Amino acid sequence: MRPEGRDELDSLYFDYPQFDPPASIDSSGRAAVAIVGAGPVGLVAALTLARGGVHSVVLEQNSTFNDGSRAICVARQSFHILERLGAVAPFVEKALGWTTGRSFYRGQQILEFQMPHSEDEKFLPMYNLQQQYIERFLWEAASRRPEIELRWQSEVTAVEDDGAGVTLQVTDPLRSYTLNAGWVLAADGARSIVRARRGLRLEGENYEGRYVIADVQMAHDYPTIRRALFDPACMPGATVLIHRQPDNIWRIDYQLGEGESPEEATREATVRARVSAVLAEIGHQGSWELEWWSVYSANTLALADYRDGRIFFVGDSAHIVPIFGVRGLNNGLADAENIGWKLAMVINGDACPQLLDSYTPERRGATLDVFANASRSARFMTPPTAGWRLMRDAALSLALDHPFAGQFANPRQMTPYTYAHSPATLADDPAFGAGPVPGAVVPNLRLTGGDFLSDHLGHGFCGLLFTGPHWELAGELGQLLAEFEPSLRILRIGPVAGDDGATVADPDGRIAARFDAMPGSFYLLRPDMHIYGRWRQLVPDRICTALKQYFHAAREVQ
Structure with missing residues (x-):
């Protein structure tokens, strides 16, 4: 929705193109x-x-x-x-990257969390x-x-x-x-x-709580930090989320009151009053303009x-x-x-x-x-029953004096899922005692040259071969695997880098330690950076047998 007097796509900061339908269609195609x-x-x-x-x-x-x-x-x-x-x-x-979130209860900060991040990551946790x-x-x-x-x-x-x-x-x-x-x-x-x-x-569960999204344009110097306001003075009993976006646009999500209809909540006068109250709560005294708003529920x-x-x-x-x-x-x-x-x-x-x-x-x-x-998170942000609200409010009250309780307000951001039980994930090699397991996303690492392991993986299947001094293993394995996936890339990881662009230097063994690898260990990565399988000690025939399930069979029927 847009303020009165502005067209549906009349944005304060974004020019919407208009695309025509195709001029012609090949109906025989x-x-x-x-x-x-x-x-x-x-x-x-x-x-x-x-x-x-x-x-x-x-x-x-x-x-x-x-x-x-x-x-x-x-x-x-x-x-x-x-x-x-x-x-x-x-x-x-x-995009605006961020790592930090802050939660407040009745105006007092009860939590500041940091999303996992290190120098080994090429990108920030969130943008x-x-x-x-x-x-x-x-x-x-x-x-x-x-x-x-x-x-x-x-x-x-x-x-x-x-x-x-x-x-x-x-x-x-x-x-x-x-x-x-x-x-x-x-x-x-x-x-x-x-x-x-x-x-x-x-199929599933619908939650009772509804939220209004309001985009506001204003000059506000608060950093790019996710803010959650629980039971703020501006909206007693409600929850408010605030995110900074590019172009001086601030996203404000606030909970509808009990029994309040979406129709009433999304009236422009209502939205303006609620936004004004939120901005006063966070100490913004300057001007602002309402850009757009909508309503959603948590399901x-x-x-x-x-x-x-x-x-x-x-x-x-x-x-x-x-x-x-x-x-x-x-x-x-x-x-x-x-x-x-x-x-x-x-x-x-x-x-x-x-x-x-x-x-x-x-x-x-x-x-x-x-x-x-x-x-x-939804039950904490929007308690579905009086009992849930009682427990949520008790945890927030406890957090005012006991920092450990503030962790209840941590949304625990999304992390990649591990396909451990997928038919497209191989059983793990029991000889491994640590390292990323099959189905997990391969960890990233900053390399000695300042680039990252992810920069060398290519766009298809990729094998990580920890060679030590045994460079000849890479050629033998590459020839065997080409039968199944001709575009598969073999990336060698050894003490020194080679001149062919297919070797990553690991002089101090930090990469090998992260993967629990020894000379001859092999990881096979899928195009989506998930690990297809791993072998503690390279046995080319075992690897090829594992690949026959999907790849060799395909070529036999062509």
Whole structure:
């Protein structure tokens, strides 16, 4: 919503482009993949497919980007996804990074937390950036890829899967037509048309608490720190969240009062009064302008299966999570990359179709993990019953005099999920006593040259071979693995760097210690930086046998 007298897209700081429907359509063509929805999740899926050389048609019913800040917190692992897609540069330039959060109870600070960060990390734990910019930067990256065709003002009205492909009925202002696709990725949000047309429903828990989001433009010198106000004087009994964003935009989320209707809460006069009270609470005496506002509720809802034949549900079309802990957008981007690289490998004949069966176990498992953490945060931020409120308020009162109790107000931000029980993760080698396990995201490390381990992993499968003096192992292993994945990169880690660009120096053994590696140890990494498997001592035949499940079988049937 916008203030009276301003158009729907009349922003104080962002110029919305207007995209026309496609001038012409090749009705005889067939899309390898159709992606429904050109939000952040749909565009990351398209870019991931393009990185694998797969063409896609992206269908978006709107004529421009989503308005308002909406999802604003982008986590470190999402920046790694953007980097792998070649799209991270404008995000780094524009976004505001942060590591610190502060919580207040009745005006008194009860907690200051620091998100995990060290010199070994290339990116900060979290960045604030309005969703309009997220979509614009991803659209710019997609526009540079010939593998991506983006069709604006294109509404999907029907979806039929015949087992060999998917038929979509599409309507735009110029025509109605049929689009035949090999596969469909539904990235069309919480009100997914594809999900509705397939007769599927989200299941889970709805929370009673509702929040208003208000974007305010003002000159305010508070640093980029997440602030949570519990039971503030400006709104007794409520919870308020405040985030700084680029362009002097401040995001204020505040809880609706008990029994207050969304219609009353979103009246402009009501929003202005509430925002004024919050700004007075934090000591802002200067001028401010109201930019945009909306309302949302905290829910934990998900599909039982993220796959429906040749249709995969990605992001909010598959699950809805509470915003507390900034898990929604980041969970969706991980969905998009996960199905993107797997589908690209299957389409290209580099993996057998059974690899796609790992999508739901991995990403629904991640969603359920998010639910477990976000639900705790949601119950603390928005107590669902009088009993929960009593316990929450008791913990906050205790925190006034006992710092340890302030940890109850720590939202515990999202961390990457470990695919320990995925069919696309190998059983661990029991000879390891430490180090990152199969299914986990590979840890990053700053190297002696000032760059990072992640800079050397490439964009496909990558093997980390701890060689010691045994350089010949790399050539032997590379020849064997090329049978399964020709583009696989072998990165050697040894005492000194080589001249071929395929060796990382580890003179003090710090990398080997982090991975619990010895000369001959081998880690195999997936394109999404998750560990596929690891071996304490290199036995090439064992590694090749493990890869046959998905990769050798694919080449045998081509």
